[in-house]
Amino acid sequence: MDLRTLTYIVVGASFALYLGIAFWARAGSTSEFYVAGGGIHPVANGMATGADWMSAASFISMAGLIAYNGYGASLFLMGWTGGYVLLAMLLAPYLRKFGKFTVPEFIGDRYYSNTARVVAVVCLILASITYVIGQMKGVGVAFSRFLEVDYDTGLYIGMAMVFFYATLGGMKGITYTQIAQYVILIFAYTIPAMFISMNLTGNPLPQLGLGSTMADGSGMTLLAKLNLVVTELGFKEYTTSTIAGRFDMAVYTMSLMIGTAGLPHVIVRFFTVTKVADARSSAGWALVFIAILYTTAPAVGAMARLNLHATIQTGEVGSPEGNLAYENRPQWFKNWEKTGLLQFEDKNGDGRIQYYNDKNPEMVAKAESYGWKGNEMVKVDRDIIVLANPEIAKLPNWVIALVAAGGLAAALSTAAGLLLAISSAISHDLMKGIFMPNISDKFELNAGRVAMAVAIMCAGYLGLNPPGFAAGTVAIAFGLAGASIFPALMMGIFFKRMNKEGVIAGMIAGIAVTMLYVFQHKGIFFVKGTEFLGDLGPNWFLGIQPNAFGTIGAIVNFTVAMIVMKMTPECPPHIQDLVESIRTPRGAGAATGH
Amino acid sequence: MQPKPAQRYYWKKNIRLTLVLLAAWFVVTFVAGYFAAELNQFSFFGFPVGFYAFAQGALIAYLLIVAIYVRYMNRLDRDWAHESIPGEARTRFPATRDN
Numbered sequence: 286m287d288l289r290t291l292t293y294i295v296v297g298a299s300f301a302l303y304l305g306i307a308f309w310a311r312a313g314s315t316s317e318f319y320v321a322g323g324g325i326h327p328v329a330n331g332m333a334t335g336a337d338w339m340s341a342a343s344f345i346s347m348a349g350l351i352a353y354n355g356y357g358a359s360l361f362l363m364g365w366t367g368g369y370v371l372l373a374m375l376l377a378p379y380l381r382k383f384g385k386f387t388v389p390e391f392i393g394d395r396y397y398s399n400t401a402r403v404v405a406v407v408c409l410i411l412a413s414i415t416y417v418i419g420q421m422k423g424v425g426v427a428f429s430r431f432l433e434v435d436y437d438t439g440l441y442i443g444m445a446m447v448f449f450y451a452t453l454g455g456m457k458g459i460t461y462t463q464i465a466q467y468v469i470l471i472f473a474y475t476i477p478a479m480f481i482s483m484n485l486t487g488n489p490l491p492q493l494g495l496g497s498t499m500a501d502g503s504g505m506t507l508l509a510k511l512n513l514v515v516t517e518l519g520f521k522e523y524t525t526s527t528i529a530g531r532f533d534m535a536v537y538t539m540s541l542m543i544g545t546a547g548l549p550h551v552i553v554r555f556f557t558v559t560k561v562a563d564a565r566s567s568a569g570w571a572l573v574f575i576a577i578l579y580t581t582a583p584a585v586g587a588m589a590r591l592n593l594h595a596t597i598q599t600g601e602v603g604s605p606e607g608n609l610a611y612e613n614r615p616q617w618f619k620n621w622e623k624t625g626l627l628q629f630e631d632k633n634g635d636g637r638i639q640y641y642n643d644k645n646p647e648m649v650a651k652a653e654s655y656g657w658k659g660n661e662m663v664k665v666d667r668d669i670i671v672l673a674n675p676e677i678a679k680l681p682n683w684v685i686a687l688v689a690a691g692g693l694a695a696a697l698s699t700a701a702g703l704l705l706a707i708s709s710a711i712s713h714d715l716m717k718g719i720f721m722p723n724i725s726d727k728f729e730l731n732a733g734r735v736a737m738a739v740a741i742m743c744a745g746y747l748g749l750n751p752p753g754f755a756a757g758t759v760a761i762a763f764g765l766a767g768a769s770i771f772p773a774l775m776m777g778i779f780f781k782r783m784n785k786e787g788v789i790a791g792m793i794a795g796i797a798v799t800m801l802y803v804f805q806h807k808g809i810f811f812v813k814g815t816e817f818l819g820d821l822g823p824n825w826f827l828g829i830q831p832n833a834f835g836t837i838g839a840i841v842n843f844t845v846a847m848i849v850m851k852m853t854p855e856c857p858p859h860i861q862d863l864v865e866s867i868r869t870p871r872g873a874g875a876a877t878g879h
Numbered sequence: 880m881q882p883k884p885a886q887r888y889y890w891k892k893n894i895r896l897t898l899v900l901l902a903a904w905f906v907v908t909f910v911a912g913y914f915a916a917e918l919n920q921f922s923f924f925g926f927p928v929g930f931y932a933f934a935q936g937a938l939i940a941y942l943l944i945v946a947i948y949v950r951y952m953n954r955l956d957r958d959w960a961h962e963s964i965p966g967e968a969r970t971r972f973p974a975t976r977d978n
Contacts, residue, residue: 356915359933363908366938370904373945374897378952492935496926508926524930525919535909542908562953569945576938583934868893869886870956 288682292431295686296693300446302465303697307450307458315730318455319386319709320556325460327563331570333460334554336467338365338545338575341423341696342759344470347579349667351586352593355523358586362579364538364763366572368545371771373568376546377555379778381564382867386556388549388706388770389714395777397860398785399719404792406710408769409549411796413707414747416548416762420700421748427696430624430672431689437749443697444745451701451741452734459701460557466694467574473691474578476684477674478585484678485591491584511587514594517602518641519648523587537760537833544763544835547771550706561870589670592677597640597662603655608637617676626666633658704744708736760832761803768795768838776846781864787850795842802838803831889959896951900944907932907940 312318325333343365351358383391389409393402421440428439450458475491482494486507498506505513511523545551554571555564596615600607611631621627629638633656640662642648652659672692675684712733717724724732769792776783776791829837911918915929926934 356930356933359912359915359937362933363912363937366941367904367908370900370941370944374900374948495934496931508930524927525915531913535913538908538912562949562956565945565949565952569942569949572938572942572945576942580935580938865886868890870889870959 286682288685289433291682292686292689295683296431296690299465299469299690299694303446303450303462306461306465307454310454310458310461312453312455312457312730315386315713315726315733317457318730318733319713320553321455321457321460323384323557324559325557327558327567328570329464330460330554330558330563330567331572332467332574333463334551334567334571335574335578336463336470336694336698337459337554337702338551338571338699339470339578339695340420340699341427341692342419343578343582344474344692344695345423345427345668345671348582348585348589349670351583352590352670353667355521355587356525360534360538361541362583364541365545366575366579367538368542369568369572369575371542371546372551372555373565373572375778376552376774377564377568378561379867380552380774381555381558382561382870384556386553387709387713388552388774389710390718392773392777392788393714393718395860395863396783396785396788397857398789401773401785401789401792402714402718404789405770405773406714408765408792408796409710410707412544412548412762412766412770413550413703414744415765416759417700417703417707417744418747419759419762420696420703421744424693424696424700425748427692431692440745440748443693443700444741446697447701447704448738448741451704452737455730455733455737456553456557456705459698459705463698463702466698469687470691470694470698471574471577473687473689473694474585474671475581477678477680477688478581478588480678480680481588481592481674482584485588491588492580495584495587507587507591511591514591514598518594518598519645519651520642523590533829533833536829536836540767540833540835540839541760541763543767543771543839544765547766547769547774548763549710549766549770550702552774553706553709554702585671585674589674589677593665594640597638603651605635605656608639610637612636614638617673620676621669621673626664626669627662628664629661630663632661638662700744704737704740707740708733711736711740764799764803764832764835764838765796767835768799768842772839772842772846776843778864778867781861782850782856783846784850784853784856786853787846790849791842791846794845795838798841799834799838802834885959889955892955893952896948900948903944904941907937911937 314322316322347358347361350361380388380391383394385391385394389402389405392405393399421443424443425436425440428434428443429436432439432442434442450462454461478491479489482491483489485500486494486497487500488494488497495507498504499510503510508524515521515523555567558564558567596618597609598607599609611629618627622629631638633639635656638661639652639657641652641657641660643652643660672688675688712729712735716732716736717729772795773788773792776788911929911932915932918929918932919927921928928936
């Protein structure tokens with residue numbers, strides 16, 4: 286059977302599974318629609334959170350990011366996982382104890398103010414929309430690449446899938462499909478990695494393989510060998526190369542962490558478990574399931590980089606026979622050349638491929654003495670790393686088909702989670718909570734479905750006409766959430782006397798400062814030419830790049846909130862009692878609606 | 880309404896644990912991250928230590944931190960539940976005498 290048919294069968298089967306689950310788990314009440322009825326087992330919820338969290342970017346791009354940046358990519362790995370420590374200890378158990386449906390609902394009740402609730406909805410939508418654009422693009426790219434349809438068709442198929450299972454099942458449908466999606470994506474990710482690790486080091490566990498000795502008899506460890514190979518070609522040493530200054534890197538990591546803890550589609554997952562203790566352990570389980578993929582990624586990245594260099598640099602660096610002859614290139618080079626993601630150009634006309642760092646002056650001098658005239662691998666898309674893994678390891682076609690299903694699962698699960706967070710903010714917080722408080726449960730459920738459909742269409746539209754900035758904005762979404770929602774929730778739990786005036790001023794200041802900083806360096810609403818300060822290192826405040834500014838936004842948020850609180854009336858006593866009850870474990874029963 | 884002594888005790892314990900674990904989280908992430916280059920001089924199972932910290936070490940540390948938090952808090956919750964049943968043996972909570 287050829288690869289294309291096999292891919293269609295495997296992907297088709299996984300879709301049939303999602304739709305089957307969606308039909309079985311359709312929501313009958315608002316409680317089921319928003320929080321899956323509040324009866325999800327903590328391990329199952331951890332797994333669903335893992336799928337919710339790991340997007341197409343985690344699945345496809347992360348290993349590539351690590352392969353090319355080496356140690357420098359650590360900030361993403363640590364930032365996207367360390368946030369779960371904050372979630373588990375600072376937010377999840379308390380928000381579950383509070384026992385409502387959405388994040389703005391907590392903010393509105395805790396700060397006894399509909400204004401605070403609306404501000405929270407606006408912050409939530411700003412952060413989620415910024416994030417969902419990237420995800421929709423991921424859905425389109427994943428579908429078009431794996432199913433060999435064009436981008437637009439890919440996006441429509443993706444939208445139809447999400448539409449079906451998210452509007453029908455709400456959080457309940459999404460949760461159970463995410464569990465299935467997690468299983469598919471984790472197998473798709475780890476199986477090729479195990480084979481590659483086995484080939485290179487003889488150790489089938491990629492996490493151990495990364496630290497093992499090479500199986501080629503050289504006696505070197507894999508990392509030492511990789512350092513040697515890349516430095517010989519003029520690249521920065523793999524295990525120490527960085528992509529930002531130390532301080533900038535720390536601020537960036539922090540921004541990703543508090544963003545992780547402040548993104549509503551993740552927080553809301555902890556409303557779906559039965560009790561407070563489950564919310565804590567569920568955050569731990571989520572981290573376990575995420576860690577399985579995130580500890581595999583550095584191994585995949587390093588091994589793929591080594592394989593790539595070994596394929597091209599077949600002998601001594603600089604010897605005339607030391608490079609791969611173009612006509613002898615392996616099949617997977619040919620396959621990816623067809624897609625344009627991999628391109629060669631024989632600059633010195635010797636019929637062989639030279640791949641080295643021609644930006645490094647020292648290396649250029651050496652290369653000239655070898656008769657090399659520049660780097661000949663003129664394009665190598667980082668996403669290839671994961672996608673070509675099964676081909677590099679010469680695995681059977683069904684593994685390649687499985688990777689396709691895994692990538693699609695990752696893209697769909699995250700988009701669905703985000704869209705639910707957006708739609709529930711509209712139907713539950715704005716409609717039921719503020720403007721139409723008298724609607725029935727049934728009406729609200731249908732309103733939720735309509736809001737979901739509208740959100741999918743808006744996201745789809747933005748995916749079809751992505752504003753020019755879409756690629757670089759995922760990190761900014763974290764900044765926005767970290768600067769607005771995270772501090773508001775934390776103060777709500779840990780500062781009993783924080784009042785509505787303080788928190789409203791804080792959220793507005795935090796998100797405004799972050800957006801202003803991004804805009805002044807990247808253009809107002811990312812329109813080129815409207816930036817009033819160039820996006821260059823010397824113009825950055827303390828050398829912090831715009832993507833990392835959420836940390837500063839959060840500090841501004843806390844500071845402004847504290848100052849305003851001191852100048853305005855104290856928080857009423859019944860709210861302080863509410864905070865006391867959130868902090869104490871009694872009466873933490875199942876969430877059964879209002 | 881002022882919180883009861885038992886309530887205050889529970890919260891104090893909780894805050895202390897949270898702060899200790901947050902300090903561990905901070906050291907793993909930021910101190911180790913900041914001094915990664917220095918840590919790379921040491922080797923751990925074939926990994927340079929600074930590099931290992933990011934590739935796997937930090938994640939394992941995060942998992943341990945959450946695991947400790949979950950276990951400890953579950954115990955504290957259990958003691959709390961016992962405390963609130965009259966006639967049960969006293970736990971680590973101070974006597975509720977000043978209620």
